[in-house]
Structure formats: C-alpha cells, structure tokens
Amino acid sequence: MKLVVCLLSSFGILVSSFSAQPNIVLIMVDDFGYECITANGGESYQTPNIDKLAATGVRFENCHVQPLCTPTRVQLMTGRYNVRNYINFGTLLRTETTFGHLMKNAGYATGICGKWQLGGEVDSPQHFGFEESCLWQQTRRPPRYANPGLEYNGVEKNFTQGEYGPRLVNDFALSFIIKNKEKPFFLYYPMILTHNPFQPTPDSPDWDPTISSENKQQSPTHFADMTAYMDKMVGRVVAKLDELGIRDNTLLLFLGDNGTNTGITSRFKGADYKGGKGTTTSHGTHVPLIVSWPAVMKQGRVSKDLVSSSDFLPTICAAAGVAVPATVDGVSFLPQLKGDTGTPRDWLYTWYSPRQSKDMTVKEYAFDQRFKLYRTGQFYDLGADDMEKQDLAASVLASDAAAAKAKLQAALDHFKDARPAELDRVFKDSGKGKDKTAKKKAKKKQNKEE
Incomplete structure (x- = not known):
C-alpha cells in the first residue's frame, strides 16, 4: 500500500510539474x-x-x-x-x-x-x-x-x-x-x-x-x-x-x-x-x-x-x-x-498593404490548400500554378474549383467592411510622401529596412 501511495505521489508531482504554465x-x-x-x-x-x-x-x-x-x-x-x-x-x-x-x-x-x-x-x-x-x-x-x-x-x-x-x-x-x-x-x-x-x-x-x-x-x-x-x-x-x-x-x-x-x-x-x-x-x-x-x-x-x-x-x-x-x-x-x-x-485570409509613402495599394485575398481568390476576382489553382501566372477568373471551372471559389468568396465577404475608416485617415494625415522626393526616400528606406 505504501508503495502504491509513493508511486501515486510521484506521478502526481510529475503531472503537476508538466501541467503548470x-x-x-x-x-x-x-x-x-x-x-x-x-x-x-x-x-x-x-x-x-x-x-x-x-x-x-x-x-x-x-x-x-x-x-x-x-x-x-x-x-x-x-x-x-x-x-x-x-x-x-x-x-x-x-x-x-x-x-x-x-x-x-x-x-x-x-x-x-x-x-x-x-x-x-x-x-x-x-x-x-x-x-x-x-x-x-x-x-x-x-x-x-x-x-x-x-x-x-x-x-x-x-x-x-x-x-x-x-x-x-x-x-x-x-x-x-x-x-x-x-x-x-x-x-x-x-x-x-x-x-x-x-x-x-x-x-x-x-x-x-x-x-x-x-x-x-x-x-x-x-x-x-x-x-x-x-x-x-x-x-x-x-x-x-x-x-x-x-x-x-x-x-x-x-x-x-x-x-x-x-x-x-x-x-x-x-x-x-x-x-x-x-x-x-x-x-x-x-x-x-x-x-x-x-x-x-x-x-x-x-x-x-x-x-x-x-x-x-x-x-x-x-x-x-x-x-x-x-x-x-x-x-x-x-x-x-x-x-x-x-x-x-x-x-486563410489576408489583407496586405505595405503603406509606404502615400501608397494605399491593398491586396486582399483568401486561399485554401489548393485555390486562391483575390478581392479583385483573380482566381488561381495553386496546386498547378504556385506563381499565379494563369488567372482562371474567366474560365469554366470544374466542380471542385467552383466550390472552392464560392467558399473563398464567402470568406472575403465576411471581411468586406472590416477596415476601420479612421485608420486610413490617420495614414493619409501622417505626412508621409508629401512629394516625389519624399516618396523616393521612403521607397529606398523600405528596401533597406524590410
């Protein structure tokens, strides 16, 4: 009995040590x-x-x-x-x-x-x-x-x-x-x-x-x-x-x-x-x-x-x-x-914008393990085209591709209004990129710092 208690006690200590943060x-x-x-x-x-x-x-x-x-x-x-x-x-x-x-x-x-x-x-x-x-x-x-x-x-x-x-x-x-x-x-x-x-x-x-x-x-x-x-x-x-x-x-x-x-x-x-x-x-x-x-x-x-x-x-x-x-x-x-x-x-969902100078360019897309859909409508089969050279947006899609596109579009729709307008106002008012010279400097800085 003492042996059992001892073993249980030791087990409890072990579990405690690994269940702690x-x-x-x-x-x-x-x-x-x-x-x-x-x-x-x-x-x-x-x-x-x-x-x-x-x-x-x-x-x-x-x-x-x-x-x-x-x-x-x-x-x-x-x-x-x-x-x-x-x-x-x-x-x-x-x-x-x-x-x-x-x-x-x-x-x-x-x-x-x-x-x-x-x-x-x-x-x-x-x-x-x-x-x-x-x-x-x-x-x-x-x-x-x-x-x-x-x-x-x-x-x-x-x-x-x-x-x-x-x-x-x-x-x-x-x-x-x-x-x-x-x-x-x-x-x-x-x-x-x-x-x-x-x-x-x-x-x-x-x-x-x-x-x-x-x-x-x-x-x-x-x-x-x-x-x-x-x-x-x-x-x-x-x-x-x-x-x-x-x-x-x-x-x-x-x-x-x-x-x-x-x-x-x-x-x-x-x-x-x-x-x-x-x-x-x-x-x-x-x-x-x-x-x-x-x-x-x-x-x-x-x-x-x-x-x-x-x-x-x-x-x-x-x-x-x-x-x-x-x-x-x-x-x-x-x-x-x-x-x-x-x-x-x-x-996975992505909203990406480097926000250098006054550049407000945004790339927004959703993708799964095979297909990728941009907010702009571009659609790619990543399994066959990982460099995204062939846009399938205008193509007749197979059933699996069509189902994936609908799923990814629903994901994008979920984030349609997710961007707080005040964030872009803050960026526009930040004073970055006031002229072409400043924009060139910002781009040069980005290339160094990224």
Whole structure:
C-alpha cells in the first residue's frame, strides 16, 4: 500500500510539474522562407539544430504570414488581421493589446530581443508588455551585424570591438532564460538574421571584425553562412534549456516572418526556388513553422493544417491558460500540437498593404490548400500554378474549383467592411510622401529596412 501511495505521489508531482504554465519561447527569423530548411526539403543550407527540433516536435507544411516584416509582426503580436489595425510600415498602434501584455498579466516574466521595427519610442517594448528588451532598430537604425548598435531597455549602446549583433542578442536571450528559470517566462525572439545586407558572420572565412558599415562585403553567397549562424543561435537556446533542466516544459515555436529575399535562389526538392519577399505568391508568404514541447507533444509529426501568423497569440495563450480577447482573429493550433484534431482552418485570409509613402495599394485575398481568390476576382489553382501566372477568373471551372471559389468568396465577404475608416485617415494625415522626393526616400528606406 505504501508503495502504491509513493508511486501515486510521484506521478502526481510529475503531472503537476508538466501541467503548470509552460515556459514559452517564440523564435522568428527575418526574411526566411519555407524552402530554406533541410527538414522541409531544402538542399542549399545546413540547418541541423532546426532539423532536430522538427524531429522532436511538429513540422507544419502550410504556415503563411504577411509578405513583409512589419505587417507580419503586427499580426503576430496582436492576433488580428492587418485589415483591423495596420497603419503603416514601422508602426504598431499603441492602443493595441499584444501577447506581451497578456502573458505579463498572467504572471509571466516577459522579454523580447532582436529586431523591433514597431515604433521609435524609448518605452515601446515595455509599453507593449515586455519587461526586458534588447533590440535593434528601436530608437535608431545603426549597423546590425559587425560592430552593431543596440538598445537595452531603450538605452542605446554601441559596440566597436568586433562584436556581432546576432550573438549579442542571443547572449541576452540566454541570460533572460537563466534569470527566469524558476518561474514561467515568455521570450519573444524576432531574430536579426537572415536579412540583408548579406555579410560574413564570425564563422565565415572572410569575417572582418573591423567592419563598421553595412555597405561592405555584401554578397548573396553569404546567405548560406548567415543561415548556418542563425541555426547555431537556435541551437544555443535549446542547449541552454536542456542544461537548466527546463526543456521538457518549454513550448518552443520557430517560424519565418516572410519569404526569402528576392535576390536569393535556393534549391528546393530538386528545383530552383526564387525568394518571393514582398509578393503575395506563396514564395512571399510560405514560411517554416516547427514547434516542440517534449512534455506534451508526440515527436516527429508533420501537419498539413493551414496556419496564419494571427494564430500564434491564441495558441500561446491556450498553452498558458490565458483568456484570449474577443477581438482576436487567430485560431489556436494547440490541439494539433498535442496530437488532437482541433479546429483546423478551411481557409486563410489576408489583407496586405505595405503603406509606404502615400501608397494605399491593398491586396486582399483568401486561399485554401489548393485555390486562391483575390478581392479583385483573380482566381488561381495553386496546386498547378504556385506563381499565379494563369488567372482562371474567366474560365469554366470544374466542380471542385467552383466550390472552392464560392467558399473563398464567402470568406472575403465576411471581411468586406472590416477596415476601420479612421485608420486610413490617420495614414493619409501622417505626412508621409508629401512629394516625389519624399516618396523616393521612403521607397529606398523600405528596401533597406524590410
């Protein structure tokens, strides 16, 4: 009897330790498409640490985000489609509720490190719920790689002794994890890598620690080195979680923020695959998503379910037992992580507008795993035409295509009046793009910052 009681007590302790709020680490890579991961079928780069995560977790084959950095960041952090809250590139409305707020209010220690690009106020990260921050492109835009400039909790710090920005950010991530190992923490890690300029890393043969400009040593050939270094930084995070004995009850999510830079062509499943960043084709929106939570998830699974960047907030909240605001558009995919059916999406919706200068261009569409319908009426069979070269709008459709088109049209109709008019008024009145010179400067800035 004593043995039974002892076993039950031990089992209770084990269950208790894994049913408590998990640690959550969300890693997002900059300008990194689905085709770049070896586990996904990529053939150009070495990603052993990410591949190992895939082997010990769930690899999603149909995760789609926005085509550019800021639109994805806004959607990811708020769980809301851009149609509801996006004003312009480089801004997150300070009236928005983010997953930083929700996790902090639930008792989590909250930290963010990497690329910000969501408002230049000194208190921006803290305003949006992050107690600690180490960021690039918060209050200014200095170099990000060799000899970078960073902001620690809004305080600017310049490095001039051959330091490497991604390593400094990763050091902050590890320090945050160590500091908060005894309590639940949420670390949002939007990486600086692998965005251009494509420069050597400290592991590259041609690394030069004296570089002080992003205009030197640029070459697309360095993208492979940057990918390898990014993978190495992911490996350091996982190793630290293992070392501290908290890996099992840490939910770790890894994804890209948009497609790969258009200047990069990779080999993917035996064919060339050109990066599509900034475009609304799958090459611009299809990103890797790999999730691992050893205490809860079955290992080595592949999911074909559709996932949107708006789905991360509700998924994280569900894992932590945190209520989700009614205004959120995202759908939790936590059940799929646990091996259950869940409520997989029938379609994904996108409202995309870079909002640079006075450009009010909007691309709005809905798609499922095969077909895609734009608000303008363009209709594509993605299974046969992933680059969207043959518009089927005027074609006689087979029954499956016709049914899909009707379903997607209903999805678009649902969001017909979702855009608050005052958001566009705010954008028009923001003073951007007052003349052609300003518009050219804005476009040049976009090309650098995206």
